Amino acid sequence: MLGMMPDSALRKRMESHVAGDLTDAGITVVTSFQGFDAFEFLKTEDKVVSQQFSDKGIDAVLTISLVNKTTEGAFLPPSLYRLLTDQYANEYFWMLAPELQKLETRYAWESGLYDVAEGTRVFAVQSVSFDPSSQERMAHEYGNVLTRELIRRKIISRPK
Secondary structure (H helix, E strand, O other), X not given: OEEEOOOHHHHHHHHHHHHHHHHHOOOOOOOHHHOOOHHHXXXXXHHHHHHHHHHOOOOEEEEEEEEEEEEEEXXXXXXXXXXXXXXXXXXXXXXXXXXXXEEXXXXXXXXXXXXXXXXXXXXXXXXXXXXXXXXXXXXXXXXXXXXXXXXXXXXXXXXX
């Protein structure tokens, strides 16, 4: 499993949670923190990378990429009446009533599962986390959803 994001703490957290969920489903998982550096692969050719995975007995690679992280302000109107009837109320409350503002953080994710032998992507998904309560919870929920979808779509199967 390869997490690709500049924040190494978030990368480790995401990889750990997804790996834990896959392990709970009976899949053997190796994270990039256990011997791979995702950025080293940028310096080599595809065949070299595939051979490195094959040599370690890895038959598939799951990537987790942080595509975008944004923080935006959202306006919480005091009443629907005021929102609909007074165009100046928005400006007033936005500037002078900070308690009616809320900052929201959004994480855009992309994951892909690659078959090492074939060198092809067999699964891809994009997701957005809207204002998670914590990075720990976001990583846990993402791992659960990703594992469930991989099993539901029969991309991976539980060992018998």
